[in-house]
Amino acid sequence: MLKKFFHQFASPKSYFRIATKIQNPFLLIFVLLYVFALAWGLLFTPEDYVQGNSYRIIFMHVPASFVSQILFLIMAFCSVIFLVWRLKLSIYVAKSIAPIGAAVTFFALFSGSIWGIPTWGTWWQWDARITSTLILLIMYLGLISLHSSFNNYEKADRFFAIIVLAGVINIPIIKKSVDWWSTLHQSASITLTDAPSIDPLMLAPLFLSIFSFFGLIMGIVILSSRYEILLREQSKSWVKSL
Amino acid sequence: MGGHGIYVWIVVIVLFTTLLLLILNFALRINRLVKEIKTFSQIKDN
């Protein structure tokens, strides 16, 4: 029975049906939630003692960099499912995540460098996190160009999945190795064991903005995966009868 | 120190422009694709 449920859910047709239904309300809810979190952070939190008002970029920069890494992990998870079980839906989803991940990573880098101008006096610094985010962006762009350069979708999918896995194994290695540099980036304010070193007044809107930004981006992923499914399954009868 | 709000607003504008572009890109592509599929299936039927 579980197999039957799995097969039913994992078909592009039923995923498309469900995705179409939930897409608009999902997006709307998370857009509103993120706007609320952003407004809370931008307007109703106190000024930072050292950085003044420019620290407020944190409510946009931190969700973006967090989401950019989570998206790569989701792509890797879908790639594993595709390579092991040959489930086409998972590679459709993975492929549709790539451009969104690239855009979010670019925004994380951009907001980080704008934040750097008043804080550090420079818009770029070769420190640990910035460099590894840049490498992540290069990987996203490489994946997109890899997939688009193949005429045959099946080969493109398999190479995409392999390179995603090679990348995801490499990301912790890159992070660890780039960490060995002397870093200008603020050491992690939120650790699992210690009390957070950031003011709780700023912590709550930060968590809310991370959560709602993630939901917002997942809404865009739903939209993008619907497009990918339509594109690939054009020849199927259920698409023609839409 | 308090006068750095301009940077924040630049980032806000870029953020919402990016999100809007992303959503519009995929929404418009879906519309175009659906129209194409409908046109082709009509041609086939006729």
Next chain:
Amino acid sequence: MIRLFFKELFKMVRQLRSWLGPLSVFVLILVAFPLTQDIDTKFSHQTTFSFLWIISLLVIMLSTEKVFLEDFDDGSMEQHLLKPYNFSDYVSAKVTSSFLLIGIPLSCMSWLFLQSAVAMTNLNLVSLLSFLLSNFIFINFCFFGNAVSLKRGSLLGLLIITPLLFPVLIILGKMLSAALLGLDYSNFLLLLLGCSLISGPLMPFVISYILKIHLE
């Protein structure tokens, strides 16, 4: 398998342009580098080493550009697929002959250049090992990149593997700075050794899997 290795090695030796060409380019660049500096500049250790590593990487990328394409085009790759040995043996043979004919000469020439350019007290061993291990890893990854982008030109493959090589470059830099300060650099060396020991046996399997996808 040994026979296959010697066959690939001699095939590569006969194609002089496949290995002499990149080596000559490397020599020319080594000659050009001091020309861009002032005549009595003392080269800094870190800069010279990193220049040598990057140039070795580029020369290896150059030399592996069509490494699978020729075999793919004339059908001999499919013949290797049908033979009794593993397909990955064919890939390892190519990698090993590439390392013998390009990787080791590059390392020796880099070491020679260093003798002339910088003061090398206590750095001989670390430099030689760093060049040998890094060239081996670069060759493995460049083969991987060329296998992925077999028919699309090698640039795409390079775009994909270059981010994967950044940790190796970082480890190399850290190892050198530890050696320059007289500190213990053995942990970085062991990391490099681990990388090459993992990529050595593992990469041929990955590359043969990818080539089989291309051959379908």
